[in-house]
Amino acid sequence: MKDTARYRTVQKDLRRSIIEGKYRVGDLLPSENELCSHYGIARMTVRNALSNLETEGLIERQKGKGSIVKFKRKSIELLSIKGFTEIMKGKEHKIDTVFLQAPMVSQWEDDFYWALSEMEIQAGSIFMSRIRMSGEKVIMVENTFLSNSNLTDFCEIPFINKSLFDTLIVNHDIEMTGVVQKFRAIPATEELANSLQLGVGAPILEIIRKLTTNREGFFVYSFAYCNTDDFTIEA
Amino acid sequence: MKDTARYRTVQKDLRRSIIEGKYRVGDLLPSENELCSHYGIARMTVRNALSNLETEGLIERQKGKGSIVKFKRKSIELLSIKGFTEIMKGKEHKIDTVFLQAPMVSQWEDDFYWALSEMEIQAGSIFMSRIRMSGEKVIMVENTFLSNSNLTDFCEIPFINKSLFDTLIVNHDIEMTGVVQKFRAIPATEELANSLQLGVGAPILEIIRKLTTNREGFFVYSFAYCNTDDFTIEA
DNA sequence: TAGTGGTCTAGACCACTGC
């Protein structure tokens, strides 16, 4: 009868509120009893939702106190950029993300690095290209591919928090569950040298990743190229 | 009244059975109803236990079928070396580990990369240097530091499986629980170029890692330098 | 069709935190 389970509704509502910043880190969520009466459901149902949010790492629960917003994501899916030298400590190094190519529907490349399933090939791909900058300096070029399946309006609706992962989980209920990531140091090609404002042949960090999700057969593929003169990449 | 919750008992029993091999990968656990009557408890209690085992990654549950044993553990702490090109598929590329410097007691370096606790400084460090080779070719140079605390005979007893991690867990009950890892691409210094049989200035992959363990305040620090011409590093 | 896990209810008692 019900399209979606009630605990899923509660889970999604709370998750959206946390990710969008309605609750901040350290805040208490409404108590279980409050959620029960608000949604008109039994406590075990609310607890199911909260238990899942705890597994996702979004909250922590304390007896006698309540459900506390954590929102320290497991860094497993994030490529985080850190200043390398001590000098960076004082300096600002806010990282900005800019689209070189906004998400667009396209074909998979013929010589795509990873093996694709029949399902993925049928669905086609969504491609985007982003750069991460510190001030005027380009730190990373990242090309991302995902399978174009059941992602309604993905290319039309703007990202949440400028983040692919926040957008996937809030708008599409897709959560990253694991990653295979490969690292190499390669000499900059002319194209990369241009993008990263380096000389041809300069050392570039290449990161090739395949992210698994809670949706069967749905993966996110990412190819990143980094100038690590002043920054390290944490992964 | 109860020292341990009933669902914890069920969880522990099943976990032990899985890890000890009583159930194999792909096997079905007893059904929820069977577990209920076996333990004489309510179904929601059994489900709590199974839900936790699912979160631990030990089982998978399927509607209409049952609880299936998975037991794929991830080895978060390993740097694994993979052939990069398709050509490597057919070829042998067994990786050999050789000591350049066997484990030895020493002082911490003055300009050590990571901040050390008072406890670590007091204890002093154990240092070792290893290379990984594919045939005659050096793929990686890795320098490792650990705090010299309560590691009886660590420098005297040979490694188990040539592996630091196997040795730490079997001989010293120390298990890796997490890692912070930083990646950079750097030009080879003369020393690195020599070790890795490359030209000066060639791109080198640098991996700096701090591993956390189940022993409070005990960390393993590792600095690795890789020739990624023919291999990628998975981490 | 019989058995499985998925969802849900309306209670209950407990240990703990904070006032």
Next chain:
DNA sequence: CAGTGGTCTAGACCACTAA
């Protein structure tokens, strides 16, 4: 002390799997 999350019960109907 009132309120919180932790544990637990004894039912219920559902969708799914396999025989």
